[in-house]
Amino acid sequence: ILNVEQSPQSLHVQEGDSTNFTCSFPSSNFYALHWYRWETAKSPEALFVMTLNGDEKKKGRISATLNTKEGYSYLYIKGSQPEDSATYLCALFNDYKLSFGAGTTVTVRA
Amino acid sequence: GAVVSQHPSRVICKSGTSVKIECRSLDFQATTMFWYRQFPKQSLMLMATSNEGSKATYEQGVEKDKFLINHASLTLSTLTVTSAHPEDSSFYICSARRGVENTGELFFGEGSRLTVL
Numbered sequence: 001i002l003n004v005e006q007s008p009q010s011l012h013v014q015e016g017d018s019t020n021f022t023c024s025f026p027s028s029n030f031y032a033l034h035w036y037r038w039e040t041a042k043s044p045e046a047l048f049v050m051t052l053n054g055d056e057k058k059k060g061r062i063s064a065t066l067n068t069k070e071g072y073s074y075l076y077i078k079g080s081q082p083e084d085s086a087t088y089l090c091a092l093f094n095d096y097k098l099s100f101g102a103g104t105t106v107t108v109r110a
Numbered sequence: 111g112a113v114v115s116q117h118p119s120r121v122i123c124k125s126g127t128s129v130k131i132e133c134r135s136l137d138f139q140a141t142t143m144f145w146y147r148q149f150p151k152q153s154l155m156l157m158a159t160s161n162e163g164s165k166a167t168y169e170q171g172v173e174k175d176k177f178l179i180n181h182a183s184l185t186l187s188t189l190t191v192t193s194a195h196p197e198d199s200s201f202y203i204c205s206a207r208r209g210v211e212n213t214g215e216l217f218f219g220e221g222s223r224l225t226v227l
Contacts, residue, residue, distance in 0.1 A: 043218040043221070
């Protein structure tokens with residue numbers, strides 16, 4: 001099991017503000033990094049699968065960047081809305097398995 | 111998107127009894143399913159990889175006789191917690207991979223919270 005760290009553990013953001021948070025992982029033997037969004041009482045839902053260094057992916061107001069050489073990925077939420085409140089998980093794919101971080105829980109205040 | 115259904119969502123049982131949790135892929139065939147466990151404020155920890163038609167592959171430290179996994183069809187995997195004890199109380203969640211690309215996204219069930227009294 002690989003050490004995947006996410007920070008901060010939680011954050012509160014005012015509606016309309018933008019925010020970002022980090023996923024750190026071992027940079028050696030990189031294959032892929034996944035981001036998932038997990039709303040309370042629902043199933044985790046895939047946001048992005050990132051494979052290339054320098055990759056940037058976007059889905060609506062949410063985007064992610066990837067730096068495989070230094071071992072980190074950022075997730076950005078632009079103009080946060082209450083429906084963005086969720087726990088965001090990153091997971092490193094290696095050896096046919098995913099190793100998850102503990103997540104960043106985002107609470108958007110109206 | 112693809113749908114994975116997990117049942118039951120909550121279960122309370124007495125110490126010493128066994129509990130079965132089902133994970134179904136509703137609209138695709140899943141040759142591989144994964145079972146995770148999550149303790150409070152911790153990350154999802156992979157317990158085992160469930161392969162259709164063959165034995166599950168367990169992660170280090172996970173007792174295969176304690177956590178029985180059966181993947182008898184391409185749409186159903188089950189996890190049975192045998193002779194459950196209070197320390198087995200946890201959140202269990204399954205996921206399935208659609209397609210053959212190993213780096214592809216996973217589709218998760220809703221999870222099952224087990225409480226052993």
